[in-house]
Amino acid sequence: MSGAETPRGLRCDVVVPGRLRAALDLPPGEVVAVLGPNGAGKSTLLHAVAGLLGDVGPVEVAGRRWSGAGRPPVLVPDRRLGMAFQGQLLFPHLTALENVAFGLRTRGASTAEAAATARDWLARFGIEDLAGRRPRQLSGGQAQRVALARALAPGPSLLLLDEPFAGLDVGVATALRADLVRHLAPLEAVTLVVTHDAVDAAVLASRILVVQDGEVVQEGAPGEVLARPATAHVARLVGLNVIEDDPAAPDGPDGPEGGAGRLGCFRPSAVAVSLEEPTGSPRRRWAGVVTGVVRHGDLLRVEVATDAGPVLVADLTPEAGTELALDVGRRVWLAVKATAIDWQPAR
Amino acid sequence: MRPLLGRAPAWLALPAAVAVVFLVVPLLALLLQTPWRDLLDLVGTAEVRDALRLTALTSACTVVLCLLFGTPLAWVLARARFRGLAALRALIVVPLVLPPVVAGVALLAALGRRGLVGEPLAEAFGVRIPYTTAAVVIAHTFVALPFFVLAVEGAFRTAGAEFDTVAATLGADRWTTFRRVTLPLALPGLAAGCALAWARSLGEFGATITFAGNYPGATRTMPSLIYTELQGDPEVARTLSLILLLVSILVLGALRDRWLRPGVGG
Numbered sequence: 001m002s003g004a005e006t007p008r009g010l011r012c013d014v015v016v017p018g019r020l021r022a023a024l025d026l027p028p029g030e031v032v033a034v035l036g037p038n039g040a041g042k043s044t045l046l047h048a049v050a051g052l053l054g055d056v057g058p059v060e061v062a063g064r065r066w067s068g069a070g071r072p073p074v075l076v077p078d079r080r081l082g083m084a085f086q087g088q089l090l091f092p093h094l095t096a097l098e099n100v101a102f103g104l105r106t107r108g109a110s111t112a113e114a115a116a117t118a119r120d121w122l123a124r125f126g127i128e129d130l131a132g133r134r135p136r137q138l139s140g141g142q143a144q145r146v147a148l149a150r151a152l153a154p155g156p157s158l159l160l161l162d163e164p165f166a167g168l169d170v171g172v173a174t175a176l177r178a179d180l181v182r183h184l185a186p187l188e189a190v191t192l193v194v195t196h197d198a199v200d201a202a203v204l205a206s207r208i209l210v211v212q213d214g215e216v217v218q219e220g221a222p223g224e225v226l227a228r229p230a231t232a233h234v235a236r237l238v239g240l241n242v243i244e245d246d247p248a249a250p251d252g253p254d255g256p257e258g259g260a261g262r263l264g265c266f267r268p269s270a271v272a273v274s275l276e277e278p279t280g281s282p283r284r285r286w287a288g289v290v291t292g293v294v295r296h297g298d299l300l301r302v303e304v305a306t307d308a309g310p311v312l313v314a315d316l317t318p319e320a321g322t323e324l325a326l327d328v329g330r331r332v333w334l335a336v337k338a339t340a341i342d343w344q345p346a347r
Numbered sequence: 348m349r350p351l352l353g354r355a356p357a358w359l360a361l362p363a364a365v366a367v368v369f370l371v372v373p374l375l376a377l378l379l380q381t382p383w384r385d386l387l388d389l390v391g392t393a394e395v396r397d398a399l400r401l402t403a404l405t406s407a408c409t410v411v412l413c414l415l416f417g418t419p420l421a422w423v424l425a426r427a428r429f430r431g432l433a434a435l436r437a438l439i440v441v442p443l444v445l446p447p448v449v450a451g452v453a454l455l456a457a458l459g460r461r462g463l464v465g466e467p468l469a470e471a472f473g474v475r476i477p478y479t480t481a482a483v484v485i486a487h488t489f490v491a492l493p494f495f496v497l498a499v500e501g502a503f504r505t506a507g508a509e510f511d512t513v514a515a516t517l518g519a520d521r522w523t524t525f526r527r528v529t530l531p532l533a534l535p536g537l538a539a540g541c542a543l544a545w546a547r548s549l550g551e552f553g554a555t556i557t558f559a560g561n562y563p564g565a566t567r568t569m570p571s572l573i574y575t576e577l578q579g580d581p582e583v584a585r586t587l588s589l590i591l592l593l594v595s596i597l598v599l600g601a602l603r604d605r606w607l608r609p610g611v612g613g
Binding site for chain 2: 050052075076077078081082083085089091092093102103106107150151154
């Protein structure tokens, strides 16, 4: 039982045949954003660790073995986990307060204790006044707050949040995200948050896990993963241009491992837009047609469908935009300095 | 504000009208031919009161038995996963389409004096079931239970296995989940199942008279009394029938949300 090697966070090596294979080793208190395209296996990861997909291999949480090692797995009700589901799934016949109190009652709290703790959690999420409402009388944001309070209230060792901000208005999601940051900070639990939003990942998480095709393809600190994404999905999430390696291109990158299978990312601000074919220092260049021009902060963001295939975006000053008379349908040239492209092995 | 699609074609409207007449005329005849003035006098007679009391008692017992044994069975059908589940469901549905007389004969084969279970039961404990009030309740439950189980199973499915999952992640074992989540969510379906079972019990005749007989005070329920009276005094039979019709309409009224909404199956 004792000893420095007892894992305190989450350690697992789960396999869901045909859908997911993931080995994780996360310290307590870690908040992990799980990113990846639709159908990549993000929700599957959460369900697998929770025990909702049967015995999927070794899972160890806070020093307790939940499954693996040839022993019968711990049943879901006996795992100390908190889960917030897509679509909230609040019990429709119970009030907000009773929903939050549910997990406290099942773990032995008296009715009065459970109600007091539940009320406290509703207050922490700023919705104490909604305690007596039923789920159908709550807005999406309010229901999500109740769902998060319900998952957090029993003090779980593992917190699993499946797209907690999906379907919420931007303002509501932002406020809820700020609340959640506050509540997750003091937790001993490991938290896995499935999200489709780079901002969620950057703001909430102390670590990012990128899942693609049922595998963890990148893992690291948010700054690192978002700055040097190894997948086209994440690169696009953070607003980078993504190109695939094309060894046939005249200015294609040369390297010992040159050839297909690399991913190049570059910022929209690194792209130069011109009406004539650019020349000069080693560059990548594309001819294409402008498909959109929108304001992006102080800049203009120009979207170009290149003849070679990829859709690229460039940021330039409004003055430059006026000078080039940029409008939808105009043919332009894009160029990027070879040194501005960040090449990674594609995953 | 209807779209201008034209009138209902005669090929559909005429047969529909025939069907309506066919359904309404017998009920109308019953209403018109009943000597209303005798209604209260008739209800006052010992024979009718016995039959009413017995019908109320046996139908109430039927509902209780359905609740006690049908609810768990409905849960098993809705939630459990095991080999033979489909076969089990098929088996349970059979009494639904069984002619009531056949049900009575089957019950005799099982619980009769020479029956599969009846004979050892009589030898070991001296218990004889056929032609007792208990036999009426057994016959009614046999006929009503499948209706109840299917209605409640549907309600358990609608109540959603996903809420079972949520409850489990909140530390609830299956019994707690059943009591605190599944059952409360299925309450309307449970009520409908009870009404359905009660209505079946109220009108049950074939299985009852086969398995329990027609003894005044012990097994003569309202339908059996109506059948008996029909041999002697058709007017009395009509009046008794009217009483049952009124009760049925009350049940229909209680269930109207489930049955009278277009496009919603029972």
